[in-house]
Amino acid sequence: MIEATALTKRYGDKKAVDGVSFTVRPGQVTGFLGPNGAGKSTTMRMIVGLDRPTSGRVTVNGMPYAEHRSPLHEVGALLEAKAVHTGRSARNHLRAIAATHGIPRRRVDEVIDLTGLHAVAGKRVGGFSLGMGQRLGLAAALLGDPATLILDEPVNGLDPEGVLWVRGFVRSLAAEGRTVLLSSHLMSEMALTADHIIVIGKGRVIADAPVGDIVGSTQTYIRVRSPRIGELARRLGQPDVVVTDVAADTVEVRGLAPEVIGDAALAAGVPLYELSVVSGSLEDAYMELTRDEVEYRTAVPAGTTNPTATNPTTSNQEVAR
Amino acid sequence: MTAAVTAPSHARASHQPLPEARLRFTGVLASEWIKLTTLRSTVWAYAVLILLQVGMGMVLALNITTGSPQSDASTAVFAASIGVMLNQLVISVLGVLVISGEYSTGQIRSSLTAVPKRLPVLWAKAIVFSVTSFVVSLVGILAAYAVTSPILSGAGVSSSLADPEVWAHLVGAAGYLALIGLFAFFVGALLRNTPGGIAAVLGLVLVVPAVLSFISAEWVTVLTQWLPASAGQTLFFGGGVFEPWQAVLVMLGWIAVVAIPAAVLLRRRDA
Numbered sequence: 001m002i003e004a005t006a007l008t009k010r011y012g013d014k015k016a017v018d019g020v021s022f023t024v025r026p027g028q029v030t031g032f033l034g035p036n037g038a039g040k041s042t043t044m045r046m047i048v049g050l051d052r053p054t055s056g057r058v059t060v061n062g063m064p065y066a067e068h069r070s071p072l073h074e075v076g077a078l079l080e081a082k083a084v085h086t087g088r089s090a091r092n093h094l095r096a097i098a099a100t101h102g103i104p105r106r107r108v109d110e111v112i113d114l115t116g117l118h119a120v121a122g123k124r125v126g127g128f129s130l131g132m133g134q135r136l137g138l139a140a141a142l143l144g145d146p147a148t149l150i151l152d153e154p155v156n157g158l159d160p161e162g163v164l165w166v167r168g169f170v171r172s173l174a175a176e177g178r179t180v181l182l183s184s185h186l187m188s189e190m191a192l193t194a195d196h197i198i199v200i201g202k203g204r205v206i207a208d209a210p211v212g213d214i215v216g217s218t219q220t221y222i223r224v225r226s227p228r229i230g231e232l233a234r235r236l237g238q239p240d241v242v243v244t245d246v247a248a249d250t251v252e253v254r255g256l257a258p259e260v261i262g263d264a265a266l267a268a269g270v271p272l273y274e275l276s277v278v279s280g281s282l283e284d285a286y287m288e289l290t291r292d293e294v295e296y297r298t299a300v301p302a303g304t305t306n307p308t309a310t311n312p313t314t315s316n317q318e319v320a321r
Numbered sequence: 322m323t324a325a326v327t328a329p330s331h332a333r334a335s336h337q338p339l340p341e342a343r344l345r346f347t348g349v350l351a352s353e354w355i356k357l358t359t360l361r362s363t364v365w366a367y368a369v370l371i372l373l374q375v376g377m378g379m380v381l382a383l384n385i386t387t388g389s390p391q392s393d394a395s396t397a398v399f400a401a402s403i404g405v406m407l408n409q410l411v412i413s414v415l416g417v418l419v420i421s422g423e424y425s426t427g428q429i430r431s432s433l434t435a436v437p438k439r440l441p442v443l444w445a446k447a448i449v450f451s452v453t454s455f456v457v458s459l460v461g462i463l464a465a466y467a468v469t470s471p472i473l474s475g476a477g478v479s480s481s482l483a484d485p486e487v488w489a490h491l492v493g494a495a496g497y498l499a500l501i502g503l504f505a506f507f508v509g510a511l512l513r514n515t516p517g518g519i520a521a522v523l524g525l526v527l528v529v530p531a532v533l534s535f536i537s538a539e540w541v542t543v544l545t546q547w548l549p550a551s552a553g554q555t556l557f558f559g560g561g562v563f564e565p566w567q568a569v570l571v572m573l574g575w576i577a578v579v580a581i582p583a584a585v586l587l588r589r590r591d592a
Contacts, residue, residue, distance in 0.1 A: 049437040050430055051591040066437035070343040077434055085360065085428040092359035093431070099352035100435045101342045140431060144342060 001026055001179055002047060002148060007056035009042050009203075016042045018203035019056065024181045026147070029174045031194030031211065032183040039203040040183045041079065044152050047181075048077045060148055072101050072144025078151045081133035086126030090117055090136050093125060098143050111139040116165075130157030138166075148179040155189060167193050188279040191220065222253040222261055225274035232270045236261060249273070349436055349445040357419065357449055366415045367457045370498075373411065374404035374461035375468050382469035385476055394487050395559060397473055397480035401466035402494035402557040408461070409526060409550065412454055412498050416505030417518035419450050424513040433592045443510060443587055447580075450506055455499035462491050493556030493565060500572045501526065504549055507576060510583040526550045549575040 002024040009017040017039040024030045034040050045051040047058050049066045058064070060075055068074045084093050094108045112121045115135040120128070125136065134157055141149060151170070155163045170193055174180045184190050190197055190211065197214045199207040207214055226232055226249060233243050233251055241255040253261060258275055265272045357363055382400045391399070423429040436442045466487075470480060482488055509518035525548065533545045545551055546562050552571040555561035563571060 045591075048434050050433060052589070071437050072344070072435055073342055079430060079434070080427065083427040083430040085356070085422060085426045087360045087362060087422075087426075088356070088428075089359065092355060096352045096355040096359070097431060097435050099355055100348045101344050102348050103342045 001062070002058065002060050002150075002181060004043070004047075004058040005056055007043065007046060007058050008054045009039070009046060009051060010054040015203050017046070017053075020200065020203070020205050021056075022198050022205055022208055024148075024179055024198075025196070026179040027174060027177050028195035029170055029180045029182055029193055031190040031197040032181055032200065033185070033187065033190050033197055034183075034200035034206075035185055038200045040185075040200055041152055043200070044077070044079055044150050044181070044183065047150060048075055048079070050079070070101060070144065072097070072103070073146060074144075075148045075150060076141030076144060076146035077149075078134070078137040078141045078154055080152065081130055081137055081157060082125065082128065084125045084133070084136060084140075087124060089122050089124055090128075090139075091121040093136070094139060094143060097140055101144055103143055107143060107145075111142045114142065115139040131159055131162055134158055135162070146178070149173055149181070151180070151182045153183055153185070155184070163189075191279070220254075220277060220279050222256065222258050223250065223274060223276045223278050224253055224261055224272065225250045226265065226270050226272050228270045232261075232265055232268060235264045235268055252278070344436065346441055346445065349441045350449060352432075352435075353442075353445045353449040354453075356446075357453060360422075362418065362422075363415065366411055367453075370408050370411050370457060371461035371464060373407050374401075374458075374465045377404035377407060378402075378465035378469040379472070382472040382476075385473060385478065392486075393473075393478045394480050394484050395490075396478050397466070397470055398487055398490040398494075398557065398559075400469040400473060401462055401491055404461070404465060405494050405498060405557060408458070408498055409501050410523065412458070412502035413505040413522045413526060414519055415454075416450065416502040417509035417515060417522060420446060420506055420509040421513060421515040421518050425515055430592055439587050439592075440584060443584055447503060447506060451499045451503045454502045455495050458498040459492065459495035462494050466491060489565075490557045490559065496569070497553040497556045497572075500569070500576065501549060501553060504572070504576050504579065507579040507583045511579050511586065547571060 002022075004023075005021050007017055007020045008015065020039070020043060032040050032044070042051055046053050047060065047065060048071075049064070060068070065071060065075055084090075088096075091108065091112065094111065095105070098104075098108050112118055115138050117132070117135050117139060120132060125133070128136065134154060138151070138154060141151065149170075154170070155166050158166060170180055170182060174195070182190075182193060184193075194211050197207065197209060197211050198205060199214065221244075223246075224232065225247075229249050229251055236243060236253060236256060241253065244252040244254075246252055258277055262272065262275055265275075378400045381403050385396065385400065423432060432442050433439055466482065473480070480487055482491075505518070505522040508522050509515075512518045512521060527550075530545055530548055530551060533541050533548075549572050552561070552563055552568045555563050555568040556565055561568065
């Protein structure tokens, strides 16, 4: 359990993290999402005490990280690949960290095997690829068998196999009841790994919700192309479904599964030229989330806009009904 | 790696608990010992230190002329400890690198995550580095004595390690290297930067005394006597204005002057 309260970090007159409050709960993967420079890494560094908060407070399992008797048993952190002396071998690096807590040698060998580093454990870290550096960082994070894991962009630099492995691994850690906080700037990665997402932008929490809510509403959409798109669009209309015109014969649908759209097209006898799931980038989601904030202030009462998907004047305008 | 990929296993493969796993200062000491001894640069620097100590002593002993005004004992000490003049630079560079290398590589963030109270890392590193440096220096100096004393005996200069004037100065020479190394270590901890740290230490050990020697004012002479390198020479070459215990205090004073701000800033600064 990680609890941040009004956490703020100021560098000079710039606020990198601005009054952030959130709770990361055990037993699930919490995604920490935001563009580069949003304050994710700074927040994570404050959790383990590497950066001092300007104000506010963050605790891990009830107390500040540094106050724990066995910090590595509370939190395992992968904050950047290769926070390691380049002249030391991977095994010796892990031995040195393990020694601080009296963690036995067999545990060092265990995490080496666990992260697939066995072949390179005796090699100096200076020659490691980014992917191997990530594996070593993960091995170091796991040394103390921690109840909480904090992983900053763990799939960065990994090959596709490694990405799959990290996803499965992180999910299994959460299934064991651990607290997992995982950052990424890729919404699609989060959609596959996280149960809960905290979106951060410009140092503030923009959204804090289960992954289904955020991804469903803002990220993945279905691109539908049909010569009779207007007819189909009218059949898709229901609460929580957003249909957006992008071309005369194409719409983007949010809030419906592709199966539902395909069935609807068949039922209506409308030919489909394209039905594709498009995973938006974080930037899309992020833009949409911030736009939502703006829209709440100038909201047009729901139901007053009549979504006519075929009307060219509504192009590029989101309409819901 | 394929095995790990195909089987996303549990965090604890064996599910054996780690019963005594907790943070202790002895553990931090062990960690720093592992860190010091698993870098090639450290091992090489210590090897070079011993070779220089023996090599410079031999060169001096082979060129010694009889009838020197010094006593036999101080001639023998001089030969065994002449290498200190060069090795103080070796140990200073190593002292800075031991800590600045952690900052330049990012290792410091791993170190401070494992020991989030931070100061134990600084003290453990200081202890491990200064004790190791003392022992290695003593080995080098005793080896230099073992090699040079037969040569000097041949030239009619006889000495004995049992003579307090001999062994005390040889131990003093090793102590001087350990203390100047420790001073450099804390300068490195304060500046967190390899070139800056090395420049600052070598400047104080080499450049400042040389520059001050051109100034004949009384207060400059006094100031020079208080510099760490000049005060410390009393420990092995003898002479000087300080008693050996005073010289040690002067050097400890210099160390404190950098160690205290280094410790305060380590607690305060972002890593």
